[in-house]
Amino acid sequence: MTVALTHFAGRVGDHNDRAMAATPLLAKVLEKRLSVSATVIGQRGSRPPTTWDEELRLAAPELREMAAHYDDLLSRGATPVTALSRCAVALATLPVVAKRRPDAVVVWFDAHADLNTPLTTATGYLGGxxxxxxxxxxxxGLGAGLATTNAILVGTRDLDPAEQELVDSGSITLVPVGSNMATDLRRVVAGRPVYVHIDCDVLDPGTVPTDYHVPFGMTLVQLNACTTVLAHSEVVGVEIAELEVDDADSHSYRPAWKIVDAVEPLLLAHG
Structure with a gap:
Protein backbone atom coordinates (compact mmCIF):
# COMPACT_ATOMS: atom_id res chain seq x y z
CA MET A 1 0.00 0.00 0.00
CA THR A 2 0.99 3.61 -0.55
CA VAL A 3 0.96 5.57 2.70
CA ALA A 4 0.08 9.25 2.25
CA LEU A 5 1.00 11.42 5.22
CA THR A 6 -0.90 14.68 5.62
CA HIS A 7 -0.50 17.50 8.11
CA PHE A 8 -3.61 19.65 8.48
CA ALA A 9 -2.17 22.91 9.77
CA GLY A 10 -5.22 25.17 9.78
CA ARG A 11 -7.56 26.48 12.43
CA VAL A 12 -10.94 24.75 12.81
CA GLY A 13 -12.82 25.87 15.90
CA ASP A 14 -9.72 26.06 18.08
CA HIS A 15 -10.10 27.32 21.65
CA ASN A 16 -6.39 28.12 21.70
CA ASP A 17 -3.24 27.80 19.57
CA ARG A 18 -1.73 24.79 21.34
CA ALA A 19 -3.00 22.12 18.93
CA MET A 20 -1.80 24.10 15.93
CA ALA A 21 1.61 24.21 17.61
CA ALA A 22 1.61 20.48 18.41
CA THR A 23 0.39 19.16 15.06
CA PRO A 24 3.61 19.93 13.16
CA LEU A 25 5.57 18.10 15.88
CA LEU A 26 3.28 15.10 15.46
CA ALA A 27 3.69 15.29 11.69
CA LYS A 28 7.48 15.29 12.04
CA VAL A 29 7.38 12.20 14.26
CA LEU A 30 5.12 10.44 11.75
CA GLU A 31 7.47 11.43 8.93
CA LYS A 32 10.33 9.79 10.78
CA ARG A 33 8.35 6.66 11.68
CA LEU A 34 6.89 6.19 8.19
CA SER A 35 9.87 7.49 6.18
CA VAL A 36 7.58 9.67 4.06
CA SER A 37 7.12 13.43 3.74
CA ALA A 38 3.88 15.10 4.77
CA THR A 39 1.63 17.14 2.51
CA VAL A 40 0.55 20.27 4.37
CA ILE A 41 -3.02 21.49 4.03
CA GLY A 42 -4.03 24.86 5.49
CA GLN A 43 -2.20 27.55 7.38
CA ARG A 44 -2.01 28.30 11.07
CA GLY A 45 -4.42 31.04 12.16
CA SER A 46 -4.67 33.18 15.27
CA ARG A 47 -8.17 34.65 15.30
CA PRO A 48 -10.16 34.50 18.57
CA PRO A 49 -12.80 31.77 19.03
CA THR A 50 -16.32 32.46 17.86
CA THR A 51 -19.58 30.57 17.30
CA TRP A 52 -19.64 27.13 15.63
CA ASP A 53 -21.25 28.42 12.43
CA GLU A 54 -18.79 31.26 12.04
CA GLU A 55 -15.87 28.91 12.76
CA LEU A 56 -17.19 26.55 10.08
CA ARG A 57 -17.60 29.38 7.57
CA LEU A 58 -14.07 30.62 8.15
CA ALA A 59 -12.56 27.13 7.97
CA ALA A 60 -14.63 25.98 4.99
CA PRO A 61 -12.06 26.76 2.23
CA GLU A 62 -9.34 24.71 3.92
CA LEU A 63 -11.80 21.96 4.83
CA ARG A 64 -12.90 21.72 1.19
CA GLU A 65 -9.23 21.55 0.20
CA MET A 66 -8.77 18.73 2.72
CA ALA A 67 -11.79 16.86 1.35
CA ALA A 68 -10.49 17.14 -2.20
CA HIS A 69 -7.08 15.92 -1.05
CA TYR A 70 -8.64 12.89 0.64
CA ASP A 71 -10.78 12.16 -2.38
CA ASP A 72 -7.66 12.10 -4.55
CA LEU A 73 -5.76 9.87 -2.11
CA LEU A 74 -8.52 7.32 -1.69
CA SER A 75 -9.37 7.28 -5.39
CA ARG A 76 -5.75 6.26 -6.04
CA GLY A 77 -5.86 3.56 -3.38
CA ALA A 78 -3.52 5.38 -1.01
CA THR A 79 -3.78 4.96 2.76
CA PRO A 80 -4.05 8.36 4.47
CA VAL A 81 -2.27 8.89 7.77
CA THR A 82 -3.09 12.36 9.01
CA ALA A 83 -2.04 14.70 11.81
CA LEU A 84 -5.02 16.95 12.53
CA SER A 85 -5.26 19.99 14.73
CA ARG A 86 -8.85 19.51 15.89
CA CYS A 87 -11.53 16.83 15.55
CA ALA A 88 -13.70 19.16 13.50
CA VAL A 89 -11.51 18.41 10.47
CA ALA A 90 -13.35 15.06 10.40
CA LEU A 91 -16.26 17.01 8.92
CA ALA A 92 -14.14 17.00 5.75
CA THR A 93 -12.40 13.62 5.92
CA LEU A 94 -15.15 11.22 6.97
CA PRO A 95 -17.68 11.95 4.20
CA VAL A 96 -14.95 11.14 1.68
CA VAL A 97 -14.10 7.92 3.51
CA ALA A 98 -17.80 7.01 3.48
CA LYS A 99 -18.01 7.70 -0.25
CA ARG A 100 -14.84 5.93 -1.31
CA ARG A 101 -14.94 3.12 1.26
CA PRO A 102 -18.56 2.56 2.32
CA ASP A 103 -17.49 -0.83 3.72
CA ALA A 104 -15.17 0.77 6.27
CA VAL A 105 -16.03 1.26 9.93
CA VAL A 106 -15.03 4.57 11.49
CA VAL A 107 -13.53 3.74 14.90
CA TRP A 108 -13.79 6.95 16.92
CA PHE A 109 -11.44 7.06 19.93
CA ASP A 110 -12.53 10.10 21.91
CA ALA A 111 -13.51 11.07 25.44
CA HIS A 112 -16.49 12.80 23.80
CA ALA A 113 -19.00 11.42 21.30
CA ASP A 114 -19.03 14.61 19.17
CA LEU A 115 -22.60 13.68 18.22
CA ASN A 116 -24.26 16.96 19.07
CA THR A 117 -26.01 19.01 16.42
CA PRO A 118 -26.58 22.75 16.10
CA LEU A 119 -29.92 22.16 17.85
CA THR A 120 -28.59 20.09 20.77
CA THR A 121 -25.15 21.59 21.47
CA ALA A 122 -24.87 23.26 24.85
CA THR A 123 -21.44 24.75 24.19
CA GLY A 124 -21.64 25.86 20.56
CA TYR A 125 -18.24 24.24 19.98
CA LEU A 126 -17.69 23.06 16.41
CA GLY A 127 -15.68 20.04 17.54
CA GLY A 128 -18.74 18.71 19.34
CA GLY A 141 -21.99 21.66 3.73
CA LEU A 142 -19.16 19.11 3.48
CA GLY A 143 -21.22 16.00 2.86
CA ALA A 144 -22.33 13.02 4.90
CA GLY A 145 -22.93 9.37 3.98
CA LEU A 146 -21.49 7.62 7.03
CA ALA A 147 -23.95 5.01 8.31
CA THR A 148 -24.54 4.73 12.03
CA THR A 149 -23.81 1.00 11.72
CA ASN A 150 -20.34 1.99 10.51
CA ALA A 151 -19.46 4.17 13.49
CA ILE A 152 -18.01 2.84 16.74
CA LEU A 153 -17.19 5.00 19.75
CA VAL A 154 -14.23 3.84 21.84
CA GLY A 155 -13.28 5.17 25.27
CA THR A 156 -16.08 7.74 25.24
CA ARG A 157 -17.20 8.76 28.71
CA ASP A 158 -18.45 12.37 28.54
CA LEU A 159 -21.77 12.27 26.73
CA ASP A 160 -24.50 14.90 26.65
CA PRO A 161 -28.10 13.68 27.05
CA ALA A 162 -28.90 13.51 23.32
CA GLU A 163 -25.65 11.62 22.70
CA GLN A 164 -26.33 9.21 25.54
CA GLU A 165 -29.74 8.50 24.05
CA LEU A 166 -28.12 7.44 20.76
CA VAL A 167 -25.91 4.99 22.64
CA ASP A 168 -28.69 3.71 24.89
CA SER A 169 -30.98 3.11 21.90
CA GLY A 170 -28.29 1.09 20.14
CA SER A 171 -28.05 3.56 17.25
CA ILE A 172 -24.34 4.03 17.97
CA THR A 173 -22.06 1.34 19.40
CA LEU A 174 -19.83 2.27 22.33
CA VAL A 175 -16.83 0.29 23.60
CA PRO A 176 -16.18 1.77 27.05
CA VAL A 177 -12.86 1.98 28.86
CA GLY A 178 -12.21 -1.29 30.63
CA SER A 179 -9.94 -4.26 31.04
CA ASN A 180 -11.62 -6.16 28.17
CA MET A 181 -12.03 -3.28 25.75
CA ALA A 182 -9.63 -4.65 23.12
CA THR A 183 -11.56 -7.92 23.06
CA ASP A 184 -14.86 -6.04 22.90
CA LEU A 185 -13.55 -3.90 20.05
CA ARG A 186 -12.47 -6.96 18.09
CA ARG A 187 -15.99 -8.36 18.46
CA VAL A 188 -17.84 -5.27 17.26
CA VAL A 189 -15.47 -4.56 14.37
CA ALA A 190 -15.90 -8.18 13.28
CA GLY A 191 -13.07 -8.11 10.77
CA ARG A 192 -14.41 -5.18 8.77
CA PRO A 193 -12.05 -2.57 7.23
CA VAL A 194 -11.39 0.31 9.61
CA TYR A 195 -10.71 4.01 9.42
CA VAL A 196 -9.35 5.08 12.81
CA HIS A 197 -9.85 8.51 14.38
CA ILE A 198 -7.94 9.22 17.60
CA ASP A 199 -8.63 12.24 19.77
CA CYS A 200 -5.81 12.32 22.30
CA ASP A 201 -8.21 13.18 25.12
CA VAL A 202 -9.41 9.57 24.98
CA LEU A 203 -6.37 8.96 27.18
CA ASP A 204 -6.34 9.49 30.91
CA PRO A 205 -5.67 13.16 31.75
CA GLY A 206 -1.99 13.98 31.97
CA THR A 207 -0.85 11.20 29.64
CA VAL A 208 -0.28 13.77 26.90
CA PRO A 209 -1.27 17.45 26.76
CA THR A 210 -4.88 17.95 25.62
CA ASP A 211 -7.52 20.68 25.80
CA TYR A 212 -10.04 18.57 27.73
CA HIS A 213 -9.33 16.49 30.83
CA VAL A 214 -11.95 13.78 31.30
CA PRO A 215 -11.11 11.36 34.13
CA PHE A 216 -10.98 7.57 33.87
CA GLY A 217 -9.56 7.51 30.36
CA MET A 218 -7.51 4.94 28.49
CA THR A 219 -3.89 4.17 29.19
CA LEU A 220 -1.30 4.03 26.44
CA VAL A 221 -1.16 0.27 27.01
CA GLN A 222 -4.90 0.00 26.38
CA LEU A 223 -4.64 2.16 23.27
CA ASN A 224 -1.86 -0.05 21.97
CA ALA A 225 -3.91 -3.18 22.68
CA CYS A 226 -6.85 -1.74 20.76
CA THR A 227 -4.76 -0.66 17.79
CA THR A 228 -3.15 -4.11 17.75
CA VAL A 229 -6.64 -5.60 17.39
CA LEU A 230 -7.57 -3.13 14.66
CA ALA A 231 -4.37 -3.90 12.73
CA HIS A 232 -5.83 -7.34 11.99
CA SER A 233 -8.39 -5.58 9.79
CA GLU A 234 -7.66 -3.70 6.60
CA VAL A 235 -6.58 -0.23 7.76
CA VAL A 236 -8.18 2.25 5.37
CA GLY A 237 -6.62 5.23 7.14
CA VAL A 238 -5.71 6.88 10.43
CA GLU A 239 -6.18 10.42 11.73
CA ILE A 240 -4.81 11.74 15.03
CA ALA A 241 -6.20 14.94 16.52
CA GLU A 242 -6.27 17.18 19.58
CA LEU A 243 -2.67 16.77 20.75
CA GLU A 244 -1.50 20.00 22.35
CA VAL A 245 1.90 21.34 23.35
CA ASP A 246 2.82 21.61 27.00
CA ASP A 247 3.31 25.26 27.92
CA ALA A 248 6.29 24.23 30.06
CA ASP A 249 8.05 22.64 27.08
CA SER A 250 6.31 23.66 23.87
CA HIS A 251 9.02 22.21 21.61
CA SER A 252 9.08 18.71 23.06
CA TYR A 253 8.43 15.80 20.71
CA ARG A 254 7.86 13.41 23.62
CA PRO A 255 4.03 13.57 23.66
CA ALA A 256 3.92 12.93 19.92
CA TRP A 257 6.22 9.92 20.29
CA LYS A 258 3.96 8.51 23.02
CA ILE A 259 0.97 8.61 20.69
CA VAL A 260 2.82 7.27 17.67
CA ASP A 261 4.30 4.40 19.68
CA ALA A 262 0.84 3.48 20.95
CA VAL A 263 -0.71 3.41 17.47
CA GLU A 264 2.28 1.79 15.78
CA PRO A 265 0.37 -1.44 15.00
CA LEU A 266 -1.81 0.58 12.63
CA LEU A 267 1.24 2.10 10.97
CA LEU A 268 2.94 -1.27 10.59
CA ALA A 269 -0.25 -2.61 9.03
CA HIS A 270 0.39 -0.30 6.09
CA GLY A 271 3.80 -1.69 5.40
Whole structure:
Protein backbone atom coordinates (compact mmCIF):
# COMPACT_ATOMS: atom_id res chain seq x y z
CA MET A 1 0.00 0.00 0.00
CA THR A 2 0.99 3.61 -0.55
CA VAL A 3 0.96 5.57 2.70
CA ALA A 4 0.08 9.25 2.25
CA LEU A 5 1.00 11.42 5.22
CA THR A 6 -0.90 14.68 5.62
CA HIS A 7 -0.50 17.50 8.11
CA PHE A 8 -3.61 19.65 8.48
CA ALA A 9 -2.17 22.91 9.77
CA GLY A 10 -5.22 25.17 9.78
CA ARG A 11 -7.56 26.48 12.43
CA VAL A 12 -10.94 24.75 12.81
CA GLY A 13 -12.82 25.87 15.90
CA ASP A 14 -9.72 26.06 18.08
CA HIS A 15 -10.10 27.32 21.65
CA ASN A 16 -6.39 28.12 21.70
CA ASP A 17 -3.24 27.80 19.57
CA ARG A 18 -1.73 24.79 21.34
CA ALA A 19 -3.00 22.12 18.93
CA MET A 20 -1.80 24.10 15.93
CA ALA A 21 1.61 24.21 17.61
CA ALA A 22 1.61 20.48 18.41
CA THR A 23 0.39 19.16 15.06
CA PRO A 24 3.61 19.93 13.16
CA LEU A 25 5.57 18.10 15.88
CA LEU A 26 3.28 15.10 15.46
CA ALA A 27 3.69 15.29 11.69
CA LYS A 28 7.48 15.29 12.04
CA VAL A 29 7.38 12.20 14.26
CA LEU A 30 5.12 10.44 11.75
CA GLU A 31 7.47 11.43 8.93
CA LYS A 32 10.33 9.79 10.78
CA ARG A 33 8.35 6.66 11.68
CA LEU A 34 6.89 6.19 8.19
CA SER A 35 9.87 7.49 6.18
CA VAL A 36 7.58 9.67 4.06
CA SER A 37 7.12 13.43 3.74
CA ALA A 38 3.88 15.10 4.77
CA THR A 39 1.63 17.14 2.51
CA VAL A 40 0.55 20.27 4.37
CA ILE A 41 -3.02 21.49 4.03
CA GLY A 42 -4.03 24.86 5.49
CA GLN A 43 -2.20 27.55 7.38
CA ARG A 44 -2.01 28.30 11.07
CA GLY A 45 -4.42 31.04 12.16
CA SER A 46 -4.67 33.18 15.27
CA ARG A 47 -8.17 34.65 15.30
CA PRO A 48 -10.16 34.50 18.57
CA PRO A 49 -12.80 31.77 19.03
CA THR A 50 -16.32 32.46 17.86
CA THR A 51 -19.58 30.57 17.30
CA TRP A 52 -19.64 27.13 15.63
CA ASP A 53 -21.25 28.42 12.43
CA GLU A 54 -18.79 31.26 12.04
CA GLU A 55 -15.87 28.91 12.76
CA LEU A 56 -17.19 26.55 10.08
CA ARG A 57 -17.60 29.38 7.57
CA LEU A 58 -14.07 30.62 8.15
CA ALA A 59 -12.56 27.13 7.97
CA ALA A 60 -14.63 25.98 4.99
CA PRO A 61 -12.06 26.76 2.23
CA GLU A 62 -9.34 24.71 3.92
CA LEU A 63 -11.80 21.96 4.83
CA ARG A 64 -12.90 21.72 1.19
CA GLU A 65 -9.23 21.55 0.20
CA MET A 66 -8.77 18.73 2.72
CA ALA A 67 -11.79 16.86 1.35
CA ALA A 68 -10.49 17.14 -2.20
CA HIS A 69 -7.08 15.92 -1.05
CA TYR A 70 -8.64 12.89 0.64
CA ASP A 71 -10.78 12.16 -2.38
CA ASP A 72 -7.66 12.10 -4.55
CA LEU A 73 -5.76 9.87 -2.11
CA LEU A 74 -8.52 7.32 -1.69
CA SER A 75 -9.37 7.28 -5.39
CA ARG A 76 -5.75 6.26 -6.04
CA GLY A 77 -5.86 3.56 -3.38
CA ALA A 78 -3.52 5.38 -1.01
CA THR A 79 -3.78 4.96 2.76
CA PRO A 80 -4.05 8.36 4.47
CA VAL A 81 -2.27 8.89 7.77
CA THR A 82 -3.09 12.36 9.01
CA ALA A 83 -2.04 14.70 11.81
CA LEU A 84 -5.02 16.95 12.53
CA SER A 85 -5.26 19.99 14.73
CA ARG A 86 -8.85 19.51 15.89
CA CYS A 87 -11.53 16.83 15.55
CA ALA A 88 -13.70 19.16 13.50
CA VAL A 89 -11.51 18.41 10.47
CA ALA A 90 -13.35 15.06 10.40
CA LEU A 91 -16.26 17.01 8.92
CA ALA A 92 -14.14 17.00 5.75
CA THR A 93 -12.40 13.62 5.92
CA LEU A 94 -15.15 11.22 6.97
CA PRO A 95 -17.68 11.95 4.20
CA VAL A 96 -14.95 11.14 1.68
CA VAL A 97 -14.10 7.92 3.51
CA ALA A 98 -17.80 7.01 3.48
CA LYS A 99 -18.01 7.70 -0.25
CA ARG A 100 -14.84 5.93 -1.31
CA ARG A 101 -14.94 3.12 1.26
CA PRO A 102 -18.56 2.56 2.32
CA ASP A 103 -17.49 -0.83 3.72
CA ALA A 104 -15.17 0.77 6.27
CA VAL A 105 -16.03 1.26 9.93
CA VAL A 106 -15.03 4.57 11.49
CA VAL A 107 -13.53 3.74 14.90
CA TRP A 108 -13.79 6.95 16.92
CA PHE A 109 -11.44 7.06 19.93
CA ASP A 110 -12.53 10.10 21.91
CA ALA A 111 -13.51 11.07 25.44
CA HIS A 112 -16.49 12.80 23.80
CA ALA A 113 -19.00 11.42 21.30
CA ASP A 114 -19.03 14.61 19.17
CA LEU A 115 -22.60 13.68 18.22
CA ASN A 116 -24.26 16.96 19.07
CA THR A 117 -26.01 19.01 16.42
CA PRO A 118 -26.58 22.75 16.10
CA LEU A 119 -29.92 22.16 17.85
CA THR A 120 -28.59 20.09 20.77
CA THR A 121 -25.15 21.59 21.47
CA ALA A 122 -24.87 23.26 24.85
CA THR A 123 -21.44 24.75 24.19
CA GLY A 124 -21.64 25.86 20.56
CA TYR A 125 -18.24 24.24 19.98
CA LEU A 126 -17.69 23.06 16.41
CA GLY A 127 -15.68 20.04 17.54
CA GLY A 128 -18.74 18.71 19.34
CA UNK A 129 -20.44 18.37 15.95
CA UNK A 130 -17.55 16.56 14.28
CA UNK A 131 -19.01 13.05 14.00
CA UNK A 132 -22.68 14.00 13.71
CA UNK A 133 -22.06 15.91 10.46
CA UNK A 134 -20.64 12.92 8.53
CA UNK A 135 -23.50 10.83 9.97
CA UNK A 136 -25.98 13.20 8.31
CA UNK A 137 -27.50 14.45 11.57
CA UNK A 138 -27.08 18.04 10.32
CA UNK A 139 -25.83 19.65 7.12
CA UNK A 140 -22.25 20.88 7.44
CA GLY A 141 -21.99 21.66 3.73
CA LEU A 142 -19.16 19.11 3.48
CA GLY A 143 -21.22 16.00 2.86
CA ALA A 144 -22.33 13.02 4.90
CA GLY A 145 -22.93 9.37 3.98
CA LEU A 146 -21.49 7.62 7.03
CA ALA A 147 -23.95 5.01 8.31
CA THR A 148 -24.54 4.73 12.03
CA THR A 149 -23.81 1.00 11.72
CA ASN A 150 -20.34 1.99 10.51
CA ALA A 151 -19.46 4.17 13.49
CA ILE A 152 -18.01 2.84 16.74
CA LEU A 153 -17.19 5.00 19.75
CA VAL A 154 -14.23 3.84 21.84
CA GLY A 155 -13.28 5.17 25.27
CA THR A 156 -16.08 7.74 25.24
CA ARG A 157 -17.20 8.76 28.71
CA ASP A 158 -18.45 12.37 28.54
CA LEU A 159 -21.77 12.27 26.73
CA ASP A 160 -24.50 14.90 26.65
CA PRO A 161 -28.10 13.68 27.05
CA ALA A 162 -28.90 13.51 23.32
CA GLU A 163 -25.65 11.62 22.70
CA GLN A 164 -26.33 9.21 25.54
CA GLU A 165 -29.74 8.50 24.05
CA LEU A 166 -28.12 7.44 20.76
CA VAL A 167 -25.91 4.99 22.64
CA ASP A 168 -28.69 3.71 24.89
CA SER A 169 -30.98 3.11 21.90
CA GLY A 170 -28.29 1.09 20.14
CA SER A 171 -28.05 3.56 17.25
CA ILE A 172 -24.34 4.03 17.97
CA THR A 173 -22.06 1.34 19.40
CA LEU A 174 -19.83 2.27 22.33
CA VAL A 175 -16.83 0.29 23.60
CA PRO A 176 -16.18 1.77 27.05
CA VAL A 177 -12.86 1.98 28.86
CA GLY A 178 -12.21 -1.29 30.63
CA SER A 179 -9.94 -4.26 31.04
CA ASN A 180 -11.62 -6.16 28.17
CA MET A 181 -12.03 -3.28 25.75
CA ALA A 182 -9.63 -4.65 23.12
CA THR A 183 -11.56 -7.92 23.06
CA ASP A 184 -14.86 -6.04 22.90
CA LEU A 185 -13.55 -3.90 20.05
CA ARG A 186 -12.47 -6.96 18.09
CA ARG A 187 -15.99 -8.36 18.46
CA VAL A 188 -17.84 -5.27 17.26
CA VAL A 189 -15.47 -4.56 14.37
CA ALA A 190 -15.90 -8.18 13.28
CA GLY A 191 -13.07 -8.11 10.77
CA ARG A 192 -14.41 -5.18 8.77
CA PRO A 193 -12.05 -2.57 7.23
CA VAL A 194 -11.39 0.31 9.61
CA TYR A 195 -10.71 4.01 9.42
CA VAL A 196 -9.35 5.08 12.81
CA HIS A 197 -9.85 8.51 14.38
CA ILE A 198 -7.94 9.22 17.60
CA ASP A 199 -8.63 12.24 19.77
CA CYS A 200 -5.81 12.32 22.30
CA ASP A 201 -8.21 13.18 25.12
CA VAL A 202 -9.41 9.57 24.98
CA LEU A 203 -6.37 8.96 27.18
CA ASP A 204 -6.34 9.49 30.91
CA PRO A 205 -5.67 13.16 31.75
CA GLY A 206 -1.99 13.98 31.97
CA THR A 207 -0.85 11.20 29.64
CA VAL A 208 -0.28 13.77 26.90
CA PRO A 209 -1.27 17.45 26.76
CA THR A 210 -4.88 17.95 25.62
CA ASP A 211 -7.52 20.68 25.80
CA TYR A 212 -10.04 18.57 27.73
CA HIS A 213 -9.33 16.49 30.83
CA VAL A 214 -11.95 13.78 31.30
CA PRO A 215 -11.11 11.36 34.13
CA PHE A 216 -10.98 7.57 33.87
CA GLY A 217 -9.56 7.51 30.36
CA MET A 218 -7.51 4.94 28.49
CA THR A 219 -3.89 4.17 29.19
CA LEU A 220 -1.30 4.03 26.44
CA VAL A 221 -1.16 0.27 27.01
CA GLN A 222 -4.90 0.00 26.38
CA LEU A 223 -4.64 2.16 23.27
CA ASN A 224 -1.86 -0.05 21.97
CA ALA A 225 -3.91 -3.18 22.68
CA CYS A 226 -6.85 -1.74 20.76
CA THR A 227 -4.76 -0.66 17.79
CA THR A 228 -3.15 -4.11 17.75
CA VAL A 229 -6.64 -5.60 17.39
CA LEU A 230 -7.57 -3.13 14.66
CA ALA A 231 -4.37 -3.90 12.73
CA HIS A 232 -5.83 -7.34 11.99
CA SER A 233 -8.39 -5.58 9.79
CA GLU A 234 -7.66 -3.70 6.60
CA VAL A 235 -6.58 -0.23 7.76
CA VAL A 236 -8.18 2.25 5.37
CA GLY A 237 -6.62 5.23 7.14
CA VAL A 238 -5.71 6.88 10.43
CA GLU A 239 -6.18 10.42 11.73
CA ILE A 240 -4.81 11.74 15.03
CA ALA A 241 -6.20 14.94 16.52
CA GLU A 242 -6.27 17.18 19.58
CA LEU A 243 -2.67 16.77 20.75
CA GLU A 244 -1.50 20.00 22.35
CA VAL A 245 1.90 21.34 23.35
CA ASP A 246 2.82 21.61 27.00
CA ASP A 247 3.31 25.26 27.92
CA ALA A 248 6.29 24.23 30.06
CA ASP A 249 8.05 22.64 27.08
CA SER A 250 6.31 23.66 23.87
CA HIS A 251 9.02 22.21 21.61
CA SER A 252 9.08 18.71 23.06
CA TYR A 253 8.43 15.80 20.71
CA ARG A 254 7.86 13.41 23.62
CA PRO A 255 4.03 13.57 23.66
CA ALA A 256 3.92 12.93 19.92
CA TRP A 257 6.22 9.92 20.29
CA LYS A 258 3.96 8.51 23.02
CA ILE A 259 0.97 8.61 20.69
CA VAL A 260 2.82 7.27 17.67
CA ASP A 261 4.30 4.40 19.68
CA ALA A 262 0.84 3.48 20.95
CA VAL A 263 -0.71 3.41 17.47
CA GLU A 264 2.28 1.79 15.78
CA PRO A 265 0.37 -1.44 15.00
CA LEU A 266 -1.81 0.58 12.63
CA LEU A 267 1.24 2.10 10.97
CA LEU A 268 2.94 -1.27 10.59
CA ALA A 269 -0.25 -2.61 9.03
CA HIS A 270 0.39 -0.30 6.09
CA GLY A 271 3.80 -1.69 5.40
Missing amino acids: LALSGPLGMWDS
